[in-house]
Amino acid sequence: MAELVRLQAVGKQYEAAGPPALDGVSVHIAAREAVAIMGPSGSGKSTLLHLIAGLDRPTAGTVEVAGVDLGGLSEKRLAVFRRAHIGIVFQFFHLLDDLTVRDNVLLPARLTGTPGRTARGRAEHLLDELGIATKADAYPARLSGGERQRVAIARALINRPELLLADEPTGAVDARTGAQVTQLLRDLNRDGQTLLLVTHDRALAESCATRVIELSDGRVTGERS
Template identity: 75%
Template sequence: MTDLIRLRAVSKRYEQTGPPALDGVDLTVAAGEAVAVMGPSGSGKSTLLNLVAGLDRPTSGDVEVAGTALTRLSEKALARFRRSGIGIVFQFFHLIDDLTARDNVLVPADLAGIGRRAARARATELLETLGVAGRADAYPAQLSGGERQRVAIARALINRPPLLLADEPTGAVDAATGEQVAELLRELNRNGQTVLLVTHDADLAKRCATRTIEVRDGRVTA
């Protein structure tokens, strides 16, 4: 199996003084894997995810995703990479309030310049797969927490990214919905989707991940 994510000696400091958020992290994730990153609050989990997503730059070290060295890319190239290279699911969904569920799902496709008809067909397919096709014309405020997260997952997948990043995807939903989200991630991985999951929920990690790593004080400890 080829490596989809490769981190080499990655460190990240937000301030000159004080401890680093990440300290010399080496990590590889193979295509098709579902890796859970666990650790307590402030351990560096989200920093790790931001670096893999190209949302932030390491202070030192190399980050490579799907064969692309992110550290060498300009902001514009990073944005283009995010469009099709990764999909992100957030704890608080981060849907755009004044767009319907379908239009939220279509945003990455629109930004990537995918034809309207093809994009709509893909959005419909994803919404149906995720069980929220009936809510396609609803606004986020009209959706339940579970529905919002499904829409967010559909949005993350619309451009068929090789990597799906999930940052505490069940952190803001009730237990039953969390269960559905976990099942969805597991199903996606079974179908070949590489998943990097950041969570402090051991049960979720156990259910969704094929491998679990632990981050403490900015270092990968297990």
């Protein structure tokens, strides 16, 4: 199966002194997998996700996504690459408050220059599938946590990324909404979306992931299918 993510001996040292946030991490993810990264707070989960997203750079090792060595890209090319290939969902949604739901979802498509008609069609379809079509003209402040996370997922998917990353996507919503988000992510993976989740949430990991990687103090300490 095509390999989508390849981390080789990745290290990340934020500060010269002290232990590294990541140390010798090698992870391979094939297309259509759903991988969950689990581990205690501070174990390096978000750091790992940020490196794969090209939001930050490793201090050792290499990160390849879709066959591209991210270390070889300038900041500008990295941003272009990320918009085209990677969707990201954060714990606290990171929606823009002064844009409507529709315009939040459309933003990444506008940034990549997707023709307006195509983008609007995709946005309508996603909002519909995620059950928030009636909220298209609302502003994020008027939505519940679960609705906001669904908007964030729609925004992450608008450019049809090969890889969807999610950092604690159920971390800031109630249990019932968490279950809905879990179901949604599982359905996306069943339809072929490659997924990498970082989570504390065992229910999320167990129902979504085809593979779980355990991280502890910046190292991979276990892996199970």
